[in-house]
Amino acid sequence: MMTPVTKLTGPRITAAVLACLIGWCAAPASAQTYPAKAVRVVVPYSAGGGIDFMARLVSLRLQENLGQPFVVDNRPGAGGVVGSEVVATARPDGYTLLAVPISHAANASLRKLSFDPVTGFAPIVYLASAPNVVLVHPSLPVRTIGEFTRLARRHPGELSYASSGSGSSTHLAAELLKMLAKVELLHVPYKGGGPALTDLIAGQVSMYIGSLPASLPHVRSGRLRGLAVTSAERVKALPDTPTVIEAGVRGYEYVGWYGLLAPAGTPTAVIERLNAAVNAILRQPAVADKLVATGAQPMGGTPAQFADHIKREIEKWALVVTHARIRKD
Numbered sequence: 001m002m003t004p005v006t007k008l009t010g011p012r013i014t015a016a017v018l019a020c021l022i023g024w025c026a027a028p029a030s031a032q033t034y035p036a037k038a039v040r041v042v043v044p045y046s047a048g049g050g051i052d053f054m055a056r057l058v059s060l061r062l063q064e065n066l067g068q069p070f071v072v073d074n075r076p077g078a079g080g081v082v083g084s085e086v087v088a089t090a091r092p093d094g095y096t097l098l099a100v101p102i103s104h105a106a107n108a109s110l111r112k113l114s115f116d117p118v119t120g121f122a123p124i125v126y127l128a129s130a131p132n133v134v135l136v137h138p139s140l141p142v143r144t145i146g147e148f149t150r151l152a153r154r155h156p157g158e159l160s161y162a163s164s165g166s167g168s169s170t171h172l173a174a175e176l177l178k179m180l181a182k183v184e185l186l187h188v189p190y191k192g193g194g195p196a197l198t199d200l201i202a203g204q205v206s207m208y209i210g211s212l213p214a215s216l217p218h219v220r221s222g223r224l225r226g227l228a229v230t231s232a233e234r235v236k237a238l239p240d241t242p243t244v245i246e247a248g249v250r251g252y253e254y255v256g257w258y259g260l261l262a263p264a265g266t267p268t269a270v271i272e273r274l275n276a277a278v279n280a281i282l283r284q285p286a287v288a289d290k291l292v293a294t295g296a297q298p299m300g301g302t303p304a305q306f307a308d309h310i311k312r313e314i315e316k317w318a319l320v321v322t323h324a325r326i327r328k329d
Contacts, residue, residue: 034094034269034270034273035066035067035068035094035095036068037068037095038068038069038070038071038095039062039068039069039070039071039094039095039096039097040071040073040095040096040097041055041058041059041070041071041072041073041097041098041099041260042073042075042083042084042086042087042096042097042098042099043055043072043073043074043075043083043099044075044076044077044080044081044082044083044084044098044099044100045074045076045080045083045101045164045165045168045191045192045193045194046074046076046164046190046191046192046193046194046195047074047192047194048192048193048194048195048197048198048214049101049164049192049193049194049196049197049210049211049214050101050130050193050210050211050212050213050214050256050258051099051100051101051193051211051258052072052074052192052193052194052214053211053213053214053294054099054127054128054213054258054296055072055099055258056072057287057290057291058070058099058127058260058278058281059071059072061281061284061287062274062277062278062281065277065280065281066277072099074192076165076191076192077191078111078165079103079107079110079111079164079165079166079167079168079171080100080101080103080104080107080165080168081107081111081113083098084098084100084104084107084113084115084117085114085115087121087261087262087263088114088115088120088121088263088264089115089263090263091263092122092262092263092264092265092266092267093266093267093270094262094266094267094270094271094274096262096263097124097260097261097262097274098121098260098261098262099127099258099259099260099261100258100259100260100261101169101211101256101257101258102169102256102257102313102317103164103165103167103168103169103172104117104259104261104310105117105310105313105314105316105317106167106168106169106172106313106317106320106321107167108314108317108318109314109317109318109321109322110167110321110326111167117310117314118307118310118311118314119264120263120264121261121262121263121264122261122262122263122264122265122266122271122303123259123261123303123304123306123307123310124259124260124261124262124271124274124275124278124303124306125259125260125274125275125278125279125300125301125302125303125306126257126259126299126300126301126305126306126309127257127258127259127260127278127282127298127299127300128257128258128282128291128296128297128298128299129255129256129257129258129296129297129299130211130212130213130255130256130257130258130294130295130296130297131212131229131230131231131235131254131255131256131295132170132173132209132210132211132212132215132229132230132254132256133209133210133211133212133215133216133219133226133227133228133229133230133238133241133295134148134177134207134209134226134227134228134229134230134244135197135200135207135208135209135210135215135218135219135224135225135226135227136148136200136206136207136224136225136227137200137201137203137205137206137224137225138222138223138224138225139203140206140207140225142227143225143227144227144228144242144247145181145227145228145242145244145247145248145249146247146248148207148227149181149183149249152181152183152184152185153182153183156183156184157184157185157186158186159185159186159206159207160185160186160187160188160205160206160207161174161185161186161187161188161205161206161207161208161209162188162189162190162196162197162199162200162205162207162208163187163188163189163190163196163208164189164190164191164192164193164196165189165190165191165192166187166189167326168189169256170193170196170208170209170210170211171187171189172254172317172320172321172324172326173209173230173254173256174187174207174209175320175324175326176252176254176320176324177209177244177249177252179323179324180249180250180251180252181249181252185206185207188205193210193211193214194214196208196210197210197214197215197218197224200224201218201223201224209230209254211256212229212235212237212238212294212295212296213291213294213295213296216237216238216294216295219238226238226241227241227247228241228242228243228244228246228247229241229242229243229244229295230243230244230252230253230254230255231243231253231254231255232245232253234246235295236292236293236295237292237293237294237295238295257299257309257313258296259306259309259310260274260278262274271303272303275302275303278300279300279301282298282299282300283298283300
């Protein structure tokens with residue numbers, strides 16, 4: 001028996017056609033008019049750290065290119081979880097975004113989350129990658145990683161190291177150094193890279209493995225001493241600074257990264273508009289040169305490529321967390 005076909009006649013046909021036309025026209029119009037108001041870019045750490053630097057650099061250019069304010073909103077706490085929750089529960093309309101560092105992937109293994117770090121967000125773009133630098137206060141009588149580790153072995157548990165939060169990327173970078181160099185250090189967690197750098201400059205802690213973009217000005221001014229970079233190769237921004245591997249800690253490599261996310265369910269057209277805008281920004285010579293000068297490497301790419309990167313990073317840091325026996329909060 002055939003299913004009866006509903007007949008549309010007269011006014012019903014007109015109403016149905018108009019509804020379809022309105023719906024068909026509305027979809028592209030929303031992408032064409034986005035953004036129509038200010039966009040909030042949540043940074044889940046305090047001002048002054050690497051992800052804050054990256055978010056402000058990109059937000060300023062997006063504001064110039066898209067004609068609406070892109071306002072950075074620092075929401076530190078719980079190793080990036082507090083700010084991430086703000087965005088995970090925000091309306092998925094493109095007006096609340098999340099700038100994340102590598103700790104976004106590590107938190108999947110480190111913390112009990114109210115959101116899924118993969119399905120809870122819509123990836124927009126991979127912003128940049130950057131190694132970190134092992135920093136000490138100039139008053140500490142060491143100039144190399146070798147001297148630092150020997151001093152730490154003579155005073156086990158007495159030298160302290162700062163991090164941007166328990167379970168943060170800087171925490172994991174230091175734990176990896178502790179493990180491979182076989183030293184004991186005292187962990188002092190902060191609510192972001194900015195406060196950690198401030199206390200290191202003040203001599204309140206002994207060491208911090210900070211992001212290059214945020215740390216370089218202090219190294220160049222002499223307020224901090226850079227012992228080694230954490231990448232496998234030296235970086236142009238600090239050509240005379242050896243890698244941790246060169247300094248004698250075999251197998252040590254840590255490269256941070258930064259990216260931009262939106263709440264899950266954000267319209268694809270909005271994601272694509274933001275992705276295209278950021279990729280164009282990262283290709284600008286002035287932006288690329290500024291990133292390279294600070295030790296970062298502009299990345300870019302598609303949302304799908306960034307999604308794959310996040311998944312790989314979650315798997316990698318799960319192994320590190322297990323090996324270091326860091327308990328889940």
